[in-house]
Amino acid sequence: MAAPLSPPRLLPSGDSAITVEFSRNIDDDANRRVLALDRAIAGSPVTGVTETVPTYRSLLVHYDPVQIGFAELGEQLLALAQRPIPSAAKTRRWRIPVVYGGEHGIDLEDVAKALDTTPDDIVARHVAGDYRVAMIGFTPGWSYLSGLAPSLQMPRRQNPRLLTPAGTISIGGVQTGVQCLAGPSGWHLLGQTAVRTYHLHREPTFLLEPGDHITFTPVDAKTFKEQDRAAEAGEFVAELMAS
Known part of the structure; x- marks a missing residue:
């Protein structure tokens, strides 16, 4: 059985965005988790999320604070981030x-x-x-x-x-x-x-x-x-x- 993934850090970015940080360094494994979370949100849209911006080691998640709060969104993002990283079906x-x-x-x-x-x-x-x-x-x-x-x-x-x-x-x-x-x-x-x-x-x-x-x-x-x-x-x- 694969070891459980370490949880990312949730950092407030203003009053309408969350930074989901997987590492503090440039790291391919962290980047794969960033992209996996980005795909997960795209595949199962989260209420209130308006845009996602993937980077090397973190995902910036913009949201509408009228529809969802920081704590509730953070819980959902942590749950999605803990999912096993699916193997890419096809790499270009x-x-x-x-x-x-x-x-x-x-x-x-x-x-x-x-x-x-x-x-x-x-x-x-x-x-x-x-x-x-x-x-x-x-x-x-x-x-x-x-x-x-x-x-x-x-x-x-x-x-x-x-x-x-x-x-x-x-x-x-x-x-x-x-x-x-x-x-x-x-x-x-x-x-x-x-x-x-x-x-x-x-x-x-x-x-x-x-x-x-x-x-x-x-x-x-x-x-x-x-x-x-x-x-x-x-x-x-x-x-x-x-x-």
Whole structure:
């Protein structure tokens, strides 16, 4: 018999939201519990719940305090959180093309120097990884991935950049990520992908979902330009692999 799951912490977030916290660290097991609770609420709607927002280690649950109170909702959430985590029936796996280095990955050489190796070795380590989408956030389509090899983990930049390109593939701390839109970042930029994880005029608008698995494959600059035109027209560019 499986050991009972430890109960999460319930933290009030204003007067109309509860944070259900499963861990204080970035942890895949905790993230699986976050996503399992999110699915449980979606499958068996709880009265008064208006929205859920999954993160790495907690689930933010918005509710209408006129319909349900903190204590009553907390009891229901704890009960749902104690359910055994169902095994995923099907896992989506995506292969995402990346052009590494040069103008597309301006930190690649510095990362290689900091880790006492070569840019080619950094690329080889990065594409060897099997990553998992832990959460989507910060800006539309920004996909935070767990599974970064310890040999690639390094502190974020001391001076974040105010603007980094759309499609940036970067590393920071114990994470790697896919940045869809241009925006600020303190991560190290290794490369760039043409894949739009968010595209307002495409169905689906968001390509990746928490729980999806990701691998990266290197492409040259010419291929990137061709893929970028296709992606702008609404093509996925990313390859959906058999699970």
